[in-house]
Amino acid sequence: MIRAYELTKRYGDTTVVHGLDFTVRPGTVTGFLGPNGAGKSTTMRMLLGLDAPTRGRSTIGGRAYTTHPAPLTEVGALLEARSVHPGRTAFNHLMALAHTHGIPRSRVEHVPDLAGLTGAAHKRIKGFSLGMGQRLGIAAALLGDPATLILDEPVNGLDPEGVLWIRNLLTSLAAEGRTVLVSSHLMSEMALTADHLVVIGRGRLLADTTVGDLIRTAGGASVRVVTPQADALRTLLAGPGVRITTGTADELTVHGTDSVHIGRTAAAHAIPLHELTPQTVSLEQAFMDLTQESVEYRTAAPLTGALV
Numbered sequence: 417m418i419r420a421y422e423l424t425k426r427y428g429d430t431t432v433v434h435g436l437d438f439t440v441r442p443g444t445v446t447g448f449l450g451p452n453g454a455g456k457s458t459t460m461r462m463l464l465g466l467d468a469p470t471r472g473r474s475t476i477g478g479r480a481y482t483t484h485p486a487p488l489t490e491v492g493a494l495l496e497a498r499s500v501h502p503g504r505t506a507f508n509h510l511m512a513l514a515h516t517h518g519i520p521r522s523r524v525e526h527v528p529d530l531a532g533l534t535g536a537a538h539k540r541i542k543g544f545s546l547g548m549g550q551r552l553g554i555a556a557a558l559l560g561d562p563a564t565l566i567l568d569e570p571v572n573g574l575d576p577e578g579v580l581w582i583r584n585l586l587t588s589l590a591a592e593g594r595t596v597l598v599s600s601h602l603m604s605e606m607a608l609t610a611d612h613l614v615v616i617g618r619g620r621l622l623a624d625t626t627v628g629d630l631i632r633t634a635g636g637a638s639v640r641v642v643t644p645q646a647d648a649l650r651t652l653l654a655g656p657g658v659r660i661t662t663g664t665a666d667e668l669t670v671h672g673t674d675s676v677h678i679g680r681t682a683a684a685h686a687i688p689l690h691e692l693t694p695q696t697v698s699l700e701q702a703f704m705d706l707t708q709e710s711v712e713y714r715t716a717a718p719l720t721g722a723l724v
């Protein structure tokens with residue numbers, strides 16, 4: 417389990433992480449989400465003892481990362497900035513890491529397979545593509561067979577097959593009972609991978625929730641109705657808890673009731689329906705609604721489907 421207590425980081429006059437409190441539980445994949453510059457990497461670096469918090473503290477498996485006697489066997493980490501010797505082979509890089517932790521050669525021989533690097537283990541790192549470099553970072557994170565994994569933007573540089581592979585890998589690592597914290601600025605990616613979400617914006621906690629709850633909080637489900645008798649149906653559906661907005665003259669968006677009730681009401685009054693479509697707020701929209709105040713770098717035009 418990972419715990420952050422009032423974790424705060426200030427650079428000069430700027431506070432980039434503000435009193436973050438959250439818990440990452442074992443057995444699930446937790447997505448750590450936020451727009452660019454939200455403070456995800458800084459938070460992860462603090463969890464891993466690479467940056468000292470200005471205030472607050474964090475624990476992994478009940479103790480500060482730096483007090484673990486063999487951290488690689490407790491926590492596997494993939495951070496964006498890696499230092500690897502380009503002239504070394506992947507195997508030798510992993511072997512050098514293993515030596516510092518008493519990890520046996522047999523494990524070093526096994527992890528390239530886990531990371532999809534079979535066949536490339538004895539190639540020099542300088543010839544690696546971005547995706548292969550990312551897989552090597554994941555192999556290094558898995559080296560100590562750790563109970564906790566902290567991965568910063570692990571899908572960066574991976575092709576679609578690689579993205580699918582990492583999704584399955586994270587899910588299976590969590591199913592083995594490990595604690596998995598994975599950062600991303602892409603809600604669409606996290607929605608497919610994570611069970612739980614910790615969302616931050618400008619260093620502050622915006623949500624600590626499940627995917628389903630995030631959708632519900634962001635406005636929940638609605639039903640799109642197209643009918644030539646929109647005014648009549650609108651009057652019939654009106655009631656406590658029901659909110660109806662109008663699009664074009666024959667189009668309604670109904671919140672607070674479901675398509676079964678709308679269909680029955682229309683049928684009972686012989687109102688023809690040309691469309692009756694349940695809709696959920698997209699996760700992208702939910703995320704953008706949540707973080708819109710805290711996006712640091714904005715494009716001039718509104719975005720759909722992509723996040724900044």
Ligand SMILES: Nc1ncnc2c1ncn2[C@@H]1O[C@H](COP(=O)(O)OP(=O)(O)OP(=O)(O)O)[C@@H](O)[C@H]1O
Nearest residue numbers: 427432450451452453454455456457458459600601
């Ligand atoms: N060493 C540093 N000195 C000063 N400011 C820093 C330093 N490291 C990070 N920052 C600032 O802290 C803020 C948070 O950065 P961080 O890299 O943690 O965000 P992020 O959520 O990981 O972003 P991204 O998705 O772009 O990687 C940014 O405004 C960044 O410019």
